[in-house]
Amino acid sequence: MAKTLYKVTFLNTGKVYELYARHVASGALWGFVEVGELVFDLHDGVVIDPTEERLRDEFGNTRTLHLPMQSIVRVEEVERKGQSVIRDAATGEKVVTPFPLPAKPR
Template sequence: MKNKLYKVTFLNHSKVYELYARQVAASGLWGFTEIGELVFDVHDGLVVDPTEERLRDEFGNTRVLHLPMQSIIRIEEVERKGQSAIRDAATGEKVVTPFPLPAKPR
C-alpha cells in the first residue's frame, strides 16, 4: 500500500502554515486533530528554502501535532509534496523572506 501524503493548512498566531504529513486522524484530545509523521525536504549543506528550514526548526522534533479543529483551514490528500509555506493570514504574503542581499559598498 502506498503511503498517503496530506497537505495540512492551519492558522497559528495570525499566520497560515502549510505542512505535509503522512498521518491525519481524530485526536484522543477532545476538539483536536492529530497530525503525525511530518514531512520535510532534506538538503545537505546549503539551505535551499528558508521557509522549509524554519518549519523544520519549529516542528522537526514533533512526533505528533495536535491542532485545535477550529484552527484547521483545510486538509488535502496529495500525490506529492509541494513547497511548505508560512503566510500572513490577512494578506496571503509569504512571511519568510529570501536571504538579504549584501549591502552596497560606500
Template sequence: MSAKKLYKVTFLNHGKVYELYARHVAGSALWGFTEVGELVFDLGESVVIDPTEERLRDEFAATRMLHLPMQSIVRIEEVERKGQLTIRDAATGERVVTPFPLPSRPKS
C-alpha cells in the same frame, strides 16, 4: 506497491497560515482536536536552501505529533507529491519570508 498517503495540512497559527505535509492525519483522543504526525521535510539534499522550510523544520524538529484545534484547520488535502512549504500572513495572504541573517560588523 502500497505508497503511504501524503496530506497537505493548512492551519492557522499566531496570525499566520502554515502549510505542512504529513503522512498521518486522524481524529485525536483529545476532544475537538485533529492529530497530525510524521511531518515530511526535504532532507537538504539540494544546493538551494529554502529559508521557510528551514524555519519550519527547526520549529517542529522535536515534534512527534501535532494536536491541532479543529477551528484552526483551514484545509486538509490528500496529495500525490510534496510541494513547497509556506507560511502566509493570515490577513493579507502574502508569504512571510524569513530573511537570511546578515553577518554582524565587528566592533571597533
C-alpha cells in the same frame, strides 16, 4: 504501495501554515486533530529554502501535533509533496525573513 500524504493548512499566531504529513486523524483529545509523521525536504545541495528550514526548526522534533479543530483551514490528500509555506493570514503573502533585519536606531 506508497503511504498516503496529506497537505495540512492551519492558522497559527496570525499566520497560515502549510505542512505535509503522513498521518492525520481525529485525536483522543476532544476537539483536536492529530497530525503526525511530518514530511520535510532533505536538502543536500547548496540552495536551502528558508521557510522549509524555519518549519523544520520549529516542528522537526515533533512526533504529533494536536491542532484545535478551529485552527484547521483544510486537509488535502495529495499525490506528492509541494513546498511548505508560511503566509500572512490577512494578505496571503508568504512570510519569509531570510536574514535578520537590523534594528532602527532610536
